[in-house]
Amino acid sequence: xxxxxxxxxxxxxxxxxxxxxxxxxxxxxxxxxxxxxxxxxxxxxxxxxxxxxxxxxxxxxxxxxxxxxxxxxxxxxxxxxxxxxxxxxxxxxxxxxxxxxxxxxxxxxxxxxxxxxxxxxxxxxxxxxxxxxxxxxxxxxxxxxxxxxxxxxxxxxxxxxxxxxxxxxxxxxxxxxxxxxxxxxxxxx
Ligand SMILES: Cc1cc2nc3c(=O)[nH]c(=O)nc-3n(C[C@H](O)[C@H](O)[C@H](O)COP(=O)(O)O)c2cc1C
Numbered sequence: 001x002x003x004x005x006x007x008x009x010x011x012x013x014x015x016x017x018x019x020x021x022x023x024x025x026x027x028x029x030x031x032x033x034x035x036x037x038x039x040x041x042x043x044x045x046x047x048x049x050x051x052x053x054x055x056x057x058x059x060x061x062x063x064x065x066x067x068x069x070x071x072x073x074x075x076x077x078x079x080x081x082x083x084x085x086x087x088x089x090x091x092x093x094x095x096x097x098x099x100x101x102x103x104x105x106x107x108x109x110x111x112x113x114x115x116x117x118x119x120x121x122x123x124x125x126x127x128x129x130x131x132x133x134x135x136x137x138x139x140x141x142x143x144x145x146x147x148x149x150x151x152x153x154x155x156x157x158x159x160x161x162x163x164x165x166x167x168x169x170x171x172x173x174x175x176x177x178x179x180x181x182x183x184x185x186x187x188x189x
Contacts, residue, residue, distance in 0.1 A: 001184050006031045006176070007081035007116065009106045010050070012040020014157040015088035015123035015166040020045060022087055022169045024053045029173065034059065034077055036105050040090065062105050074105060078112035082183075083176055086110070087149075088123030088166045091134050097146070098137035117179065121149045121172055126162030149175055 006026050010019045019041075026033045033054040037047055047058035059073060086093060086106070093106060097120075102108040110118060120141065128134060129151060138148060149172055154165035 001180065004031050004082040004180050005080050006033045007077060007084040007109065008033055008035045008050075008054075009084065009086040009089075009093075009110065010035060010037045010041040010045075011086065011088060011090040011093045011106060012038055012043060013088035013090050013123040013166070014044060016041050016044040018123075018166055018169060019087050020049050020053060022085070022172055023050050025169055025173050026176075027054050029177070032056070034081070036060070036077070036109060038093070038104055038106050040092070059105055059109075062108060074108045075112055078109050078116075079114060081113060081116040083180060084110065084113055084116050084118045085121065085172065085176060086118065087121035087172060089120045091122075091124050091128045091131070094120065094122065094134060094137050094141070098140050117145070117147055119147045119149055119172070119176060119179075121166050122151050122164070123166035124151075124164050125156060125158050126160055126164045129162075129164045 008023055010016055023033050023035060034056055035050040035054055036059040047060060050058045059077065096107045097110055102111040122129060149167045151164050151166055153163045155161050156164055
């Protein structure tokens, strides 16, 4: 399989530390990982962590002036992605994608995606996850072809026990690698 581009969108959940592990796994498994972080995500972990683990600059700002390639960054990132993973996905970003809001780098690149499927890995408190608005957004995104890697039941960072912990890194990696392998085999037929 030729080197595939994984677009990793990281949003503001305590589960950001697991996304660092995910970035590390994907990089070691031979993927080119481009990371975009929301402002919220950067409150938990510094971009330097992802930059070091992936060997790529981390994208954070919509309106960066310096661009050596004279490319519109959000469009070039969207174009080159073979697959997009939103991990962890907050209630906020799920709502924004479902509503067509594009007010930061993560939501704008997702809006601009062309062929790449989006795997959304929710991570939030159980009450937030069960909130009818979040569930309605998830259902409507499903219907539009967005894919979800479901959160698991666990003792959450807030102390509650219930569904809402981000899926294990192994589950996310296996899901995405299986998709890319199937796509690769189909393209050879
Ligand atoms: C300590 C802490 C933990 C949080 N964990 C989560 C979480 O797991 N899931 C979630 O949806 N929001 C969580 N939030 C709230 C989000 O960070 C907040 O809604 C933010 O606006 C999300 O922005 P973003 O989606 O642009 O990253 C947390 C906030 C704090 C202060």
